Amino acid sequence: MALSKAEFGGRSSVRVVVAGDLNTGKSSLIVSAATETFPENVPAVVPPTRLPADYYPDRVPVTIIDTSSREEHRVSLVSECQKADAIVLTYACDRPSTLERLKTYWLPELRRLDVKVPVIVVGCKLDLREDHQLSLEQVMAPIMQQFREIETCIECSALKQIQVPEVFYYAQKAVLHPTAPLFDQETQSLKPRCVRALKRIFILCDHDRDGALSDAELNDFQVRCFNAPLQPSEIVGVKKVVQEKMPEGVNEHGLTLTGFLFLHALFIERGRLETTWTVLRKFGYDNNIKLRDDLLSLKFKRAPDQSLELTDVAVEFLKRIFYLFDADNDGSLRPAELDDLFSTAPESPWAVGPYKDAAEKNVLGGLSLEGFLSEWALMTVLDPVSSLANLIYIGYTGDAASAFHVTRRRRSDRKRQHSMRNVYRCFVFGPRNAGKSTLLNSLTGRPFAENNMPATQQLFSANVVDMPEGGKKTLIMQEIPADEVKTLLSNKDSLAPCDIAVFVYDSSDESSWKKATDLLIQVASHGENNGFEVPCLIVSAKDDLDPYPLSVKDATRFSQEMGIETPIPVSIKLGDFNNVFQRIISAAQQPHLSIPETEAGKYRKQCQQIFKNSLVVISVGAAAVFVGLAAYRVYAARKAASG
Structure with missing residues (x-):
């Protein structure tokens, strides 16, 4: 049964390159396969030859490329091998030295060139093979043990038309139906x-x-x-x-x-x-x-400031899956249970960053339902294609439209002064040792660690937060290392995915405060310049330490100047969170209230207002001139009539 082009991974043809020592029968093999006759006068190198789609059962055409082993043609040989889907390596059955050359030169050379395609070893001139020679299986077994890339070995005779079509059938088959992804030859x-x-x-x-x-x-x-x-x-x-x-x-x-x-x-x-x-x-x-x-195409049209969220249908499916695989009914998925859940996926998607340790786990490493759903929310935000794929792998039968919905634009949320998202993404900025990682860890319930290593890459934490007014929202926090801020802000759309930015500083360190506020001004300016303004909050970390002198005065003055809330004091060490996560989400839900204004931004607004006022004055003046001109025309018309 023939498969479609899509089912062969989009492959519409197979390119087979024939290589080997001089006079091993390469060209005769190719011509014989194409014409089903033995060529009397064969050229040194045959032009590219095409076996049509109906030549083999899979109905995928094969293009055969002949090569020369002469040194002056080496560049061409290398180029063709690197473009090949499969390599046919030939040796002459009547010349054992050419078989030895496969082991000592050709196969090692393909490895050196990093050619990672199936290899078919072909013994040509079978009609000249002597009876006393070892069988093909005896000769090739140790070579195939050493070179696992060899897919098949076969002997043929172009002169006698013995097993010639089979050579390129096996080459095509090795490409369309490869062994390597399916089977481990060593462990069988x-x-x-x-x-x-x-x-x-x-x-x-x-x-x-x-x-x-x-x-x-x-x-x-x-x-x-x-x-x-x-x-x-x-x-x-x-x-x-x-x-x-x-x-x-x-x-x-x-x-x-x-x-x-x-x-x-x-x-x-x-x-x-x-x-x-x-x-x-x-x-x-x-x-x-x-x-x-x-099968995983997402046909949603999205602006940079729109994201995807799981639908209620997908969330209910995930809840059923969670309880199905919670074998001991302890309300969490232990590592073994989670591995079982993802045992029908190519691999567990959360075994590595950014998902590993991004959600809350208990002392036994078990993932709660809220932690489980938070991981899915994080994957949907960062990589919706992987989210859809893994939903399908674990048994979801709906399509992308039933699994995801597109959120309203953040720009529209600001205009409407309210956000209705279920998942909020928070960028966490701050200088080194300010307490950013500790804040992220506390979101997922990890205990306070005295000596946290500074993050060298973007870290993520995600959890479900109970809101004071009732209901639950998912908060995703992403730590932006201090030395990556410049790179982040070099992209004009970099703040588009951000619902709220949090700036963390060490309340006992004046330099930490200054660096954090400098970062806030950079981020606010970037948002003003690119149309992706984001609400901002400042978190005063390490509140258990003595504040630096003038800290209250500096914080009050800066907050008033920027038009944002005063810093939120927290002490993760003492467990005093001051409802910081609820406050972050509340600020994101009312995105118009916490957007800072820089001096440049204020000046720009003043200029825009003056321009608008000027247009009003000009419009009023123009209207007065028009009315005056109309009145004069009426007056002139009446005077002419009375005269």
């Missing part, structure tokens, strides 16, 4: 990502959720993947093969997951990789065993 087992994909497919086909594929479910699977039903005798035969080799692969309900995986390992071991690849591609997987890009 399915690779983890392949197991995860097949497990997801098994669960999707297990309609009654009894942990086994019944005869009817097996038949539905066969029809979906191969457009042909299984005969009852075939189903019996399949289960018998599995039961003989692996008794736990079949139970009273049908074929178990263990048996399903065993079958695919058996297909691959017997060279039937196209069977497993057909199954994977029918369920949307690409050659990296991830869902194809065309």
Whole structure:
């Protein structure tokens, strides 16, 4: 059964480069494959040759590129090898030295050139092979052990038309149905990502959720993947093969997951990789065993200051999944339970930054429901395509439109003086050692640490916050290291995703205060200049320490000048948070109230107001002239009539 172009990962052709020592039969092999005859007079290098789409069952055309091994043609050879989808390396069956050269020169050279494509080793001139020579399997076994990139070995004869078409069939097959993503040759087992994909497919086909594929479910699977039903005798035969080799692969309900995986390992071991690849591609997987890009396209039109949030439908699905995998019903997902939940995804998406440790966990490393939903909110904000992919991997059957909704523009929120978002994104600025990381850690309930290392990269924290007026909102805090602020602000749209900016300073250190306020002015100026003004709050950290002299006076004066709230004092060490997270969200919900004004911004507004006033004066003056002119015309007309 032929697959579509999309199901082959968008591949519309396969490019095969033929290389090897001089006079090993490269050109004769190519001409013989294309014409099905042996060429009497073959050129030294054959022009690019195309085998049409209907030449092989997969209906994907093959372009064959001949090469010369002469030193003067080396540049061309290297270039062609680096553009290849597969390499056919030839040796002459009647010249063992050319086979030795594959091991000592050609294969190491391809590695040196970083050519990472399947290799087909082909012994040409089989008709000249002497009977006393070792068999192909005996010769190639140690070479294939050393060079895992060798996909297949085959001997052929262009003169006698023996196994010539098979050479390029195996080359095409190695590209369209590669072994490497599926099977580990050393351990002779399915690779983890392949197991995860097949497990997801098994669960999707297990309609009654009894942990086994019944005869009817097996038949539905066969029809979906191969457009042909299984005969009852075939189903019996399949289960018998599995039961003989692996008794736990079949139970009273049908074929178990263990048996399903065993079958695919058996297909691959017997060279039937196209069977497993057909199954994977029918369920949307690409050659990296991830869902194809065309299945994950987000067709939402968004301005830079709009974001995506999970819909109520997606959130309810995630809640059901959470409770389904909370095996011990302790209200949290322990690491093993979370691994089980994501066991049908290519890998756990939260095992590394920025998601690792971004949400609240208990002492046993368990993720609460709110922490679980916070991680999804964070992934949806930062990488909505990954969020959609992982929703699908764990069983979500809806499309992107049912999973996400686009928020209103932040610019519109400011004009309407209210934001209705469920997820708020907060950028946290401040000088080194001001307490930024400690503030982020406290959002997720991590205990105070006396010696926090300064962040060298952007850190994230996310959690659900109970609001004083009732309801819950998700707060995502992103720490901006002090030495990355300049880079961030070099992008005119950098503040567009930000709902609120928080500036943290060490209340005992006057220089920390000055640096924090300088940062605030930089951010406020950037927002004014680019139309992405953001509400700002200042957090006075380390309130358990003695404040520097004049701190109250400086804070009051600066806040009044900028038109924002006075700094919020907190002491994470003493557990005195002063409702800082609720206050951050409240300020983000009323984005018009906490936007600072710089001197430049005030001056710009004054100029704009003067300009508007001038237009009013000009308009009034013009109207007066018009009225006067109209009155004069009336007067002149009356005078002429009376005269």
